[in-house]
Amino acid sequence: MKRFSGLFLVSLLSGATTLGAYKLFIENDGLFSNNTKSIVTTAPVNYTKNVGLGAEAVDFTTAADNAVHTVVHVKNLSYRTVSNPMLEYFYGYKGGQQQAQVGTGSGVIISEDGYIVTNNHVIQDASELEVTLNNKETYKAKLVGTDSKMDIALLKIDTDKKLPYAVFGDSDNVKVGEWVLAVGNPYNLTSTVTAGIISAKARNLDQKGIQSFIQTDAAVNPGNSGGALVNTKGQLIGINTMISSMTGSYVGYSFAVPSNITRKIIEDIMEYGNVQRGIFGVEGYELNSNMTKDMKLSTSQGFYVKKVDKNSGAAKAGIQQGDVIIKLDNTNISSFVDISSYVNTKRPNDVVKTTFIRNGKAMEVPVTITKNEFVNAELNGIIFENLDASDKKRFHIDYGVKVKDITNQSFMRYYNALKGNILIAVNDAKATDTETVANILNEKIANESMVELTMINKRGELVKFFVEVK
Template identity: 65%
Template sequence: MNKFSSLLVVSLLSGTITLGAYKLFLEENPGSESKLSITSDNYARNVSLGAENVDFTTAAENAVHYVVHVKNVTVSEIPSNPIMEYFYGYRGGQQQTQIGTGSGVIITEDGYIVTNNHVIQNATELEVTLNNNKSYKAKLIGTDSKMDIALLKVDAEEKLPYATFGNSDNMKVGEWVLAVGNPYNLNSTVTAGIVSAKARNLSKDGIQSFIQTDAAVNPGNSGGALVNTRGELVGINTMISSPTGSYAGYSFAVPSNITRKIIEDLMEYGNVQRGVLGVEGRELNSAASKEFGVKQTQGFYVNAVSKNSGAEKAGLKQGDIIVRLDNQPVNSFTDLSSYINTKRPNDVIQVGIIRNGDEKTVPVRLTKKELVNVDYNGFEFEDLDAADKKRFRLNEGVKIKDVSNEEYMEYAEVLKGSVILRIDGNKVTSMEQASRILNSKANNQKFRVELITQRGERLQMFL
């Protein structure tokens, strides 16, 4: 009997400790605000089940409440046209109002909302409507035009339903997902599909990494949620691949891990903190392996190491093959860039490399991107070194390192090595300043520069 009593006391005590640990570590602090909710990775997966055996209802029921409708009101002035005024009585100088729509995802109970940058671009007024038809004026907190992410904020009297972030790195090809949004101005609409591919790169600079899915996504879904069967946010629906402009097979979403990092940066710093490894090169395949004389056909071959970068300080060399970052395998450049996009300057990454046939791991501290190089609209810039300053007799400016913009390829030899002195009339003293100016612009927006060519000619032109 005493032994039974002892076991009962131990069982009750264990249950109390377990419940206390749950309260301490898993429940949110009721006094905390603007904290993103992140799921645990310990769960059972539904990957191998057919559609008829997967229950989508719980995930859909949760998601429709945290996905919202976003209305973008843009007011612009109609330019004057003397000919139209004379013949048709057309009057210029009047204001024209345009309305655009999209979707968004509530990510905190106090009203932070993530959407696409292209949904809210150039907006003079933003309005958000919840699934219960309540509408709120929204203000723009910050954007990342390169990854097409924007952060909004609404002030609501009550606590709002919000999404829990899932781990997009753990998504598997073939896993079931739901796309939730407001296409065609309808209330929250849910479609289902599978993950078709991961780490899809659709940009020339290679910094983007999308989850590809065959869930039906249409105009108005932009900024909506891609969720797994547990209702966790694993991506922000961004674009479709279609000859008609409507769904025709594939859609793409920014992974939740990249989205979460961008949002946390905007909340904490007001801008996106980008770290870089500091390597240049090519992803391997049969042809590249033959060209470089290596056996590996997967991985990232290092052609060059950037000056002042973490890679240089850690001792990475030309000829190294990067095959792993922390525990993530690297089979392509997109694998490499997508993982780096989830990190910040000064984060330390364990870089797995193959050097002369031997595998080793090197810890690399990421460098602030602006201290190494800046890419914008097919132009790559870098700071002046001591030789540049002596040659051009300058103490400041930034140098055009490379040109990949097809529109300017015929001038590439003239532009390469030229020093930019001003951007849109603003004096440029460093890469960090140039980055701030260029990051404030929309994608592919041209800018006016004053520069000195390698022959000493001073030019003004739009790039």
């Protein structure tokens, strides 16, 4: 009897446990019931949203077919003199031997009468240029003009035929994550198409904040330079320019000059013979959360103005140190690259509606883009200005800045020796223009007490000066 009672008690407890577990975990609002409120959001059974990653969601064939006919193969033939040190040493032999070098790249036809855009580094130092179309027809090309700063060059071929050409898209409207195609001639493999997405916009790689690239993960290799970056409609949104790689081959990212900047450069070259580059006229840095807190700013995104260049459009419009620029026209601003990217699509005397925050209040003023020549760089009383076309022709150079004036009394005895000289380097950094020199000098002044200036004097001789910066 006792044994039976024990079995009955165990059975009763087991049943109660099973029933309790069912109630707790399964039935109604149990932990494992369908009615449980969870911190994890799950898609319903009928959720069928397509994110568009599959080949069936995007058709690249039309865009690829349009693009390959507008992309050309560019061959650069140059010559260099190869000397023989042994012959020079023992026999006094001078002169060396001319050796031909061949470089290749890509280009994009942008008009039916034969204008072609490519990279400056593709055609640099060329003695002869040859262009091969997608249909294998070959033409001699002539160089119309270049912009070494943005790495863009414009070529022209003469033909009686109407050529297929690329239609420009609006690179300002492209979005991160958007599908793109890179079309070019890597490793002399003509008409190669690769696909990827836009990884980032307004990417700067030169540490001076003057360049703005579209970054993609479409495979680009040597030979792709100067080729087309197109959207799924086949519209040109960039000129493929470089890769980021330790090996020289593609490892994940590539970069393209945005089509809006490219179009402005080639229009300037065709209309004016050179690039009409203007500047906004501010220096500073991108905001971060710590700066926002320390400065008690009302925004954490924007460009903090540390300095306003004299005679610039920003100065004349009343922009001041401490202002935070948040928008140019309808383009949001958070860094100097954003400002440069937008201003690079403008010409001197264009007006840009500028929105900024001052003392917690949003303000808006029109800023006139200033011609680069109107803005000077200064180093301890030595004032520099940009070169004009006659200076470049006279000294056979395509970059540098000129000593415009000297205001430091300590240098007055060197006035005649310095004025008119062409500065080509500060330490080892190229003195491309006044904007670049100003950025270099600001960095040097913060970290060094003296800089070396490499100049070409009025007689065309290379000279060096050492100048204190503190």
